[in-house]
Amino acid sequence: MAKGLIFLGAPGSGKGTQAVGLADTLAIPHISTGDMLRQAIADGTGLGNQAKGYMDRGELVPDQLILGLIEERLGHKDAKAGWILDGFPRNVNQAIFLDELLVNIGHRTHWVINLKVPDEVIVERLLARGRADDNEATIRNRLLVYTEQTAPLMAYYQEQGKLYSLDGNQPVEAIAASLEKLVKP
Ligand code: AMP
Numbered sequence: 001m002a003k004g005l006i007f008l009g010a011p012g013s014g015k016g017t018q019a020v021g022l023a024d025t026l027a028i029p030h031i032s033t034g035d036m037l038r039q040a041i042a043d044g045t046g047l048g049n050q051a052k053g054y055m056d057r058g059e060l061v062p063d064q065l066i067l068g069l070i071e072e073r074l075g076h077k078d079a080k081a082g083w084i085l086d087g088f089p090r091n092v093n094q095a096i097f098l099d100e101l102l103v104n105i106g107h108r109t110h111w112v113i114n115l116k117v118p119d120e121v122i123v124e125r126l127l128a129r130g131r132a133d134d135n136e137a138t139i140r141n142r143l144l145v146y147t148e149q150t151a152p153l154m155a156y157y158q159e160q161g162k163l164y165s166l167d168g169n170q171p172v173e174a175i176a177a178s179l180e181k182l183v184k185p
Contacts, residue, residue, distance in 0.1 A: 006085045007019045008115075010143060013115040015113075015168075016086055018179060022084060031084065033086075057138065060090055060149060090153075109160075111182060112157040113179065
């Protein structure tokens with residue numbers, strides 16, 4: 001059966017780096033809604049135009065812009081063998097939508113990986129990264145949105161027995177090794 005993995009964790013927790021590496025190791029697609037939205041902005045599409053203001057403010061873009069995008073992406077042929085979701089779901093409504101979608105397409109989530117990193121380390125990392133939405137006000141708002149809307153997903157997936165939390169404040173290779181052990185027993 002297809003291997004389904006979700007990366008949780010605050011912005012700057014290192015989840016993007018780990019998600020890309022693990023997707024490569026497992027030879028399954030890395031699906032980042034943030035990357036898809038940034039691409040839409042770069043292409044000047046309607047979706048990009050609608051999403052940009054929210055992203056600049058560090059808010060979540062409305063669910064109706066995201067849900068169809070994910071449904072379409074998970075329906076691609078390359079996602080048949082599995083997928084790693086990075087940045088989706090971001091709130092409980094998205095998680096419920098995903099669970100229903102996965103039932104319909106005969107997939108399931110195996111693990112939800114949560115990288116734990118202290119707030120001060122996150123702010124330091126994001127300021128160093130220098131992406132368009134990495135200024136201090138937006139970062140502060142993204143952390144708030146994370147705490148209020150995304151962090152509750154830990155309890156949601158804990159209840160499903162799928163949550164795997166690990167210390168994200170260690171060298172990239174050490175985290176990658178733990179993850180490989182988890183997913184390739
Ligand atoms: P990321 O690259 O995952 O940090 O996402 C960057 C920005 O894109 C976020 O701050 C949100 O504005 C938007 N975004 C990405 N994924 C989602 C999602 N699943 N739901 C709503 N907004 C999202």
